[in-house]
Amino acid sequence: xxxxxxxxxxxxxxxxxxxxxKIDLNSKVDRILESRKHANDVFDIFEFLQSEKEKDVITAVxxxxxxxxxLLERKELFLGKVPEEDDALNGDYSAQDKYHIxxxxxxxxxxxxxxxHLNHELQDVQEASLCCLMTFAEGEGxxxxxxxxxxxxxxxxTDLIKALVDRLLSQTTDKSLLISRFLEFLxxxxxxxxxxxxxxxxxxxxxxxxxxxxxxxxQQNVFTLMSNIKGKKVSEPSNFMVKCxxxxxxxxxxxxxxxxxxxxxxxxxxxxxxxxxxxxKKVLVILHDAILPYMSKPTMMIGFLTAAYxxxxxxxxxxxxxxxxxxxxxxxxxxxFYTKLYNLLEPSIFHVKYRARFFHLANLFLCSSHLPMYLxxxxxxxxxxxxxxxxxxxxxxxxxxxxxLIRRHPSCRILIHKPSAEDELLEDPFIMDEDDPxxxxxxxxxxWEIQTLQRHYHPSVAKMxxxxxxxxSQKEEDINEALDRTNFKLxxxxxxxxxxxxxxxxxxxxxxxxxxxxxxxGQHFCLE
Numbered sequence: 160x161x162x163x164x165x166x167x168x169x170x171x172x173x174x175x176x177x178x179x180x181k182i183d184l185n186s187k188v189d190r191i192l193e194s195r196k197h198a199n200d201v202f203d204i205f206e207f208l209q210s211e212k213e214k215d216v217i218t219a220v221x222x223x224x225x226x227x228x229x230l231l232e233r234k235e236l237f238l239g240k241v242p243e244e245d246d247a248l249n250g251d252y253s254a255q256d257k258y259h260i261x262x263x264x265x266x267x268x269x270x271x272x273x274x275x276h277l278n279h280e281l282q283d284v285q286e287a288s289l290c291c292l293m294t295f296a297e298g299e300g301x302x303x304x305x306x307x308x309x310x311x312x313x314x315x316x317t318d319l320i321k322a323l324v325d326r327l328l329s330q331t332t333d334k335s336l337l338i339s340r341f342l343e344f345l346x347x348x349x350x351x352x353x354x355x356x357x358x359x360x361x362x363x364x365x366x367x368x369x370x371x372x373x374x375x376x377x378q379q380n381v382f383t384l385m386s387n388i389k390g391k392k393v394s395e396p397s398n399f400m401v402k403c404x405x406x407x408x409x410x411x412x413x414x415x416x417x418x419x420x421x422x423x424x425x426x427x428x429x430x431x432x433x434x435x436x437x438x439x440k441k442v443l444v445i446l447h448d449a450i451l452p453y454m455s456k457p458t459m460m461i462g463f464l465t466a467a468y469x470x471x472x473x474x475x476x477x478x479x480x481x482x483x484x485x486x487x488x489x490x491x492x493x494x495x496f497y498t499k500l501y502n503l504l505e506p507s508i509f510h511v512k513y514r515a516r517f518f519h520l521a522n523l524f525l526c527s528s529h530l531p532m533y534l535x536x537x538x539x540x541x542x543x544x545x546x547x548x549x550x551x552x553x554x555x556x557x558x559x560x561x562x563x564l565i566r567r568h569p570s571c572r573i574l575i576h577k578p579s580a581e582d583e584l585l586e587d588p589f590i591m592d593e594d595d596p597x598x599x600x601x602x603x604x605x606x607w608e609i610q611t612l613q614r615h616y617h618p619s620v621a622k623m624x625x626x627x628x629x630x631x632s633q634k635e636e637d638i639n640e641a642l643d644r645t646n647f648k649l650x651x652x653x654x655x656x657x658x659x660x661x662x663x664x665x666x667x668x669x670x671x672x673x674x675x676x677x678x679x680x681g682q683h684f685c686l687e
Contacts, residue, residue: 184222192229195258201226201265208272213281220276220287223269224294230262231298237263238304263304270295270319277326277337286340292323293344300401315401315412317353324357327384330365330377338383348396351388352412355421358385362428375435382438385429386445390422390453391415416455423454430463436474439467443477447484457489468499473513475503480520497534500524501596504541509553515642518556522638528567535568537596540589543608551617552641558609558623559636566631574606575627 184204190197204226207219230236237259242250247260276288299316327334327341345351358381365377395415411417430442442450451457460481467478479500485491500521508517525538539561546557565571589604612624 181218184218188222188226191226198258198261201262205265205268205272208269213284216276216279216281216284217287220273220284220291223273224291227266227269228294228298230266231295231302231304234302235259235262236266236304241267270322274322274326277323278329278332282336285337289323289337289340292319296320296323296350297400315349315353317356320350320353321357321360324354324384325361328358328361328365328377328380330374333376334380335383338380338387341384342387344400345388347398347400348391348418349399349401349412352396352418352421354384355388355418355425358425359421359428362425366432371432373433373435375438378429378432378434378438381429382441385425386441386449388422388425390450391418419453419455423456423459426450426454427459430460436470439470439474440477443467443474443481446477446481451481451484451489458485458491461485461491461493473511473516475499476513476517476520479503479524483520483524497524497530498595501537501541502594504538504545506545506548509545509549514553514556518560518638519642522560522563525564526567530568532568532570533602534596535564536571536574536601537599539564539571539574539606540599540601540604541591541596543606544589544591546612547608551615551620554612554615554617554620555623556638556641558612558620558626559638559641561606561609562626562631563635563638565627566633566635573602574604 184207187197187200187203191200204219204222207215208223210216210219227236235258237256241260241263244260244264247257252260270292273288273292276284279285279288296316296319299319300314303314303316327338345354362381365374396413396418399412434442446460451460454460464478464481464485468475468482470478479496482491482493482496486493486496503517508514511517525535542557542561546554549557565575587604587607588600590599593599606627609624609627613621613628615621615624
């Protein structure tokens with residue numbers, strides 16, 4: 160019991176030490192605010208601010224917040240371009256001005272230390288420093304430290320926000336946790352506007368310096384911050400951090416059109432450079448609902464989407480989703496859209512983890528009843544041909560998918576039955592390797608592959624393939640349930656049917672075919 164008691168004593172001593180330090184620093188802040196003769200006590204607070212102990216630093220940050228917020232309120236910090244301290248001492252300044260210059264320098268020192276703490280190894284110190292800086296930003300907004308014409312920027316501390324954004328967009332350290340803490344401040348319209356302008360400036364400097372080379376850590380930080388900046392679509396900005404009674408008529412953060420302009424400028428600046436491969440996916444997943452609706456000219460994304468399609472794989476599919484939104488909602492003319500989608504139909508599509516998303520989007524793209532007959536026939540034929548070597552889970556998606564295409568386009572039933580054909584074709588005229596669906600000769604062929612699948616080894620596939628023998632109902636089949644079906648789920652369903660009837664037998668049933676512990680099949684699907 161003795162060691163535990165010692166640990167408790169140490170913990171109690173540490174807590175007592177922290178409380179003592181906090182009381183001591185509180186008293187120093189009180190003394191500084193009560194009398195100018197105690198101004199040098201601020202260095203004692205800075206000493207704690209540079210401590211190696213986490214609790215000491217956080218306590219000092221709290222004290223700095225209280226001290227300098229009060230000094231800003233009292234207007235006891237020098238306004239305008241602050242002179243050097245040596246010049247202030249030897250210059251013709253009053254005692255009050257010298258005090259204001261001294262405290263303005265200490266305020267600047269504090270801001271610099273807090274900015275450095277945004278790269279601190281401890282997350283709590285980073286977050287405390289961030290909150291303190293944003294408190295200073297709000298204080299500077301109410302009580303500006305610069306003597307200048309505020310007609311355009313409305314007393315907003317743009318320099319402080321820009322310095323903070325530069326630290327958030329680190330080139331060497333992942334800042335996603337700190338950025339997530341910053342999100343609460345982005346709810347303010349003026350903060351969001353100036354963060355967007357700061358991001359644009361930062362990207363211009365960093366990416367030009369790197370000559371457009373991929374910078375995974377930096378670009379990830381930029382994306383994390385940008386993706387959490389919600390665009391404004393309808394309502395005019397009205398929720399501001401800096402509140403003043405009189406607002407200039409031409410104040411840009413109060414105009415919706417300016418928010419849209421910088422939102423668009425920010426994303427276009429980010430996407431004009433080459434991205435890490437995984438970054439394309441992240442952008443494309445949110446593109447259709449978090450970026451395009453808030454841009455003044457969404458069609459300007461055509462260059463990025465075309466480049467993303469050329470990456471291949473899931474990225475190509477997601478790029479087509481963005482193109483489809485532009486075609487469907489913004490009247491973009493893109494004649495190669497369905498040709499590109501057609502060329503994504505390859506055997507590998509049945510074996511990748513994004514298979515479900517592919518067929519969900521493909522179903523969306525081909526839902527129009529106004530598509531030309533040759534195009535629909537080409538898709539149905541190519542899917543049927545690929546189905547000959549597809550796994551059962553994929554076939555349970557492909558077969559109803561083809562049936563739905565024929566339901567939407569009754570003229571394509573000619574692929575099932577050709578009354579004019581007296582003899583069966585000796586050779587299929589369909590050209591599988593043709594990239595252009597218009598030149599694939601799909602309409603001259605038939606869906607003989609589905610008839611072949613009616614003899615498939617898996618009973619569910621064979622049963623699904625038999626549906627096409629009967630007149631198809633007008634109601635489409637729901638493929639959503641089949642999209643998430645895996646081999647495990649399919650085998651589990653086969654081995655463990657929902658309902659089994661107990662039938663009296665004249666012999667004992669075999670139980671050793673799949674025995675527990677023998678192999679993988681036995682472990683997962685044994686009936687014992």
